[in-house]
Amino acid sequence: MSRKPDLPHAFNDDAQDAVFLEIQRRTLFGLTGALLAGGLLSSLPARIAHALTEPLPNTVEGATPGGILEAVVHPEPPTLAFFINTSTPGRAVSSKIFDGLLDYGPDLQPRPQLAESVEPSADGLTWIFKLRKNVFWHDGTPFTSADVKFSAEVIWKEYAPTARRIFQHLTKVEAPDDHTVILTLAKPTPVIINALDVVAAPVLPKHLYEGTDIPNNPHNNNPVGTGPFVFKEWQRGSHIRLEKFGQYWQEGRPYLDGITWKIIPDVSGRANALETGVVQYGERNPVTFADADRLAKSDKLVVSTDGYNGFAGWLWLIPNLRRPITGNLKVRQAILHAINRDLLVKTVWGGYAVPATGPVSSLLKTFYTPDTPQYPFDRKKAEALLDEAGYPKQADGWRFKLNHDFIPFGDDYRRTGEFVRQALRAVGIDVTLRALDLATWTKNVFADYDFDLISSWGINWQDPQIGVEQHYWSKAESKGTPWFNASGYASAEADRLLEAAQTETDQAKRIALYQEFQKLAQQDLGLLNIFEFRWFGVWDKRVRNVTDTFNHSQHNFARIWLDQNA
Incomplete structure (x- = not known):
């Protein structure tokens, strides 16, 4: 007879049921806040289950339908x-158009969407999802655990950029009934509770995608x-x-x-x-x-x-490390020293930004450390570094030429590109600013790696593993996948730190790993971190x-x- 799993769902064992009910009772009343403190679950051995106990209100006071x-x-x-x-x-x-298994509130804590509850096992290797009933796809087909199972086994493991990393240790997906899904992992992955939203862990209709050419499916x-x-x-x-x-x-x-x-x-x-x-x-x-x-x-x-509490974004320059000029560390250091980032955020971004100290935003307070190598504005230092790198000024006053392709997301990004161009030209780098359409820019950068220097941006999300890791982990490089390690950065030490954090269940140790990583990232400059966004929206009252x-x-x-x- 096979051994029962050490899980709270061993329903045919009265003793385990009783233990689970007591653990669940304690969890419901005492652990909800602690589980998510600092954007990750509490120490794994100290928790057994996490339930989403706050029901969504049926109405919003004063709300009227229509329009x-x-x-x-x-x-x-x-x-x-x-x-x-x-x-x-x-x-x-x-x-x-799509819902996720979970959503997250302004406090970054999870809220139920397609999943009504999520329960990890004591060792963090099994996660049980209880799915909402009476949910339909827009074509009238009932939503069931089969859709989640298909999405986990195919979409998460093969296509979804964030899920491919988050669920890299996923070994088995079971759907014992229409409204239960059980994930089994080879290694604990505490970040999962913060990565179950519509984009990080997308759920697609199995009946429309199974057996198709998924990247070219007409329903895309x-x-x-x-x-x-x-x-x-x-x-x-x-x-x-x-x-x-x-x-x-x-x-x-x-x-x-x-x-x-x-x-x-x-x-x-x-x-x-x-x-x-x-x-x-x-x-x-x-x-x-x-x-x-x-x-x-x-x-x-x-x-x-x-x-925008969970949308902690930062803008960076991506140097193509595959090329000799931008692959030279002293050149990258010089580029940062040449840019007056305080002036940039004031004049171009109107004060809706602050200079970055590294890849983790200061808004992500649990993980952030300011104790990283810095490159303050210093043109003389920039010029000295360029000389040391073997690129003295030539007779025409230029050291070398670079193309700078800014992300075509609007005028602010173009003006940022112009600011960078002017700053680098001031130290002898002849920069051509190229305005490309989004499709061409995306293909050049992420599919063909055909660029010298680009400016773009990303989001930390609730945890560095979700939004930062993809730019620095060598195994995240995925040719053709937008925003995944386009620079070609590969460091055995960075990989060690990032991979240790992926499975570290002790919160203090995990934070320490990410803080050590931030120092390394600022030392190696796989990305040149420029500033943190302070996003705003505009809407009718x-x-x-x-x-x-x-x-x-x-x-x-x-x-x-x-x-x-x-």
């Missing part, structure tokens, strides 16, 4: 296949989800239209009748659309900082940094409940409503 929300998305998403390409514009749209850009809104049409260059899902699992939701995402490439056009009421919502810095300050004085609009989220960019909008009487 189409006109929103702006910028730039136009390259695709809605969010489980392959996790670009922010695509995520903003897809997160209304004609999606069928379980979320509060149904995809209706995408007119390229114009808009993406979503409608309310009448069979959504939460009765009375969503409040909105639909969302129309308008594609407005020009930043002044977005400001005008918000000011005149043509659109009522824009996330992630939709207007210039001067316009933000002006619109904040309007009696019709809200400009706020609230609702009649749009209510906007900031009830950890991240504007993937809020599902089920609880947002339009106050028709305001």
Whole structure:
């Protein structure tokens, strides 16, 4: 007879059932806050189960149904296949169409979506998910554990960029009934509780994806989800239209009748659309900082940094380490010394940013350390380093040429590129600033590695393992996958630290590993960390409940409503 697993789900063992009930009782009343303190679960041996005990309220006080929300998305998403390409514009749209197993609140604590509860075993090697009943895909097919099992075995393991790393130790997925899923891991992975949202662990309809050419499945850009809104049409260059899902699992939701995402490439056009009421919502810095300050004085609009607690972003330059010039450490050090980052965040980013000290944002307080090597603005130091690197100024005044390809997400990124270009030219680096469309930029950088220096940005999320690791772990390099170790950075010591943190269940030791890693990252400069964002959104005051989220960019909008009487 096979040995029963050491799990709280050994239902045919009365003794284990009794133990589990007592443990669960203690967990429900005493451990919920501790489990998530600092963005990760508490010490693994000290916990047995985690249950999502706060029920979602059926109503929002004062909310009234109805209305189409006109929103702006910028730039136009390259695709809605969010489980392959996790670009922010695509995520903003897809997160209304799909739900995740969990969502996260402004306090970064988990909230149930497709999963009503999550229970890890004492050793952290088994996770039991109890799924919500009476959930339907938008084509009317019931959502079951088979969809999660398929997604875990295929989408998470082969396609989803974050899940491929988070669930690298996943060895078995069981679906003993339609509403239970059991994951078995070879090694404990405490970050899982913070990586079960719609994008990190996407759940796709098995009946539409199994046995297909998944990257080219026609439903990638004609999606069928379980979320509060149904995809209706995408007119390229114009808009993406979503409608309310009448069979959504939460009765009375969503409040909105639909969302129309308008594609407005020009930043002044977005400001005008918000000011005149043509659109009522824009996330992630939709207007210039001067316009933000002006619109904040309007009696019709809200400009706020609230609702981005879990969206701790930072901007960096990615040097192509495969090339001799940018692969030279002294050149990378010189580039950082040449850039006046205090002036950059003040003049280009209007004070909605602060200089970065490393790859972990200061907003992620549990893991952050400022005790890292720094490269303050010093042109003389930059020039000396370039001389030492073997690149003295030539007769024409230039040391070498570089192309700088900024991420084409709007005027602020172009102006950042111009600032960097000017700073590097001041120390003898002849920089050509190239403005590429998003599809070309993405292919050049992540598929072909055809670049010298690019500027882009990323998010820490609730844990460095989710958002930082992918840029520094050598095993995360995945040619063709956007935002995964494009620089080619590979360090045995960085790998050791990151891999130890992946399975470390002692919170203090895990934090120490990440703080040691931050020092190494700033020493090696696989990425040149420039500044941390302080994101803001702009919306009509009649749009209510906007900031009830950890991240504007993937809020599902089920609880947002339009106050028709305001």
